[in-house]
Amino acid sequence: MSPHVETFDPTTASEADLESWSAAFCRGRAELSGGAPLPEEFAARLRTNRAGRAWRWAARDDAEGSVTGVAELRRQHHDPGIGFMRLFVADAARRRGAGRELREAVVERARLLGMERLRSLVSAGPPGESFARASPYLRTLLRLERVRRRSPCCPPSVG
Structure with missing residues (x-):
């Protein structure tokens, strides 16, 4: 069965859908970049249209199910064609x-909307890179990996 994808308008969505969409978005963003806003704070910004101009979508296993995937498209400020x-x-x-x-x-x-190019970031390794490689639109410009390093609790002493 193919997933159900629909445009998502946070200003008219039900509370449950907004909560589910925001949680999925923030979880994905935290996985990708290591940080994200709290889902309830992000939902409040979306509801009041303070999250900026964007187009959004939700994916569900079926038309009545909970949100299992989310997407957002924004114009790049420096070039509206991207x-x-x-x-x-x-x-x-x-x-x-x-x-x-x-x-x-x-x-x-x-x-x-007249955009000639799309940019996106994906997590290094599976599943992000394998999904991106399956895209007919892929062109890798730069491969970056986020590395977490734990800093020591105390700086080394200077003698």
């Missing part, structure tokens, strides 16, 4: 088509 896509799918929903359907929805909207 869009920036964020796309996150819950671990349990991966490899069932939600990411592909969300990506296609974003690409279609970007084309309609």
Whole structure:
């Protein structure tokens, strides 16, 4: 069964859908970059339209199910012909088509808006890189990896 993908308007969404969308977005953003706003704070910004101009989508296993994947498209401030896509799918929903359907929805909207290019970040290694490599649109410009290093509790003494 193919996932159900729909445009997502946080100003008219039900509280449950907004909470579910925000949690999926913030979880994905934290996984990708190591930090994200609290889902309830992000939901409040979305509800009041303070999260900036963007187009958003939600993926569900079926039309009535909870949100299992999210996507967001924003224009790049420095060049309106370039869009920036964020796309996150819950671990349990991966490899069932939600990411592909969300990506296609974003690409279609970007084309309609006159965007000539899309940029996105993916996590190094699986599943991010394998999903990106399966895209017919991929062109890797720069491969970066986020590395966590624990700092010592005390700086070394200077003798």
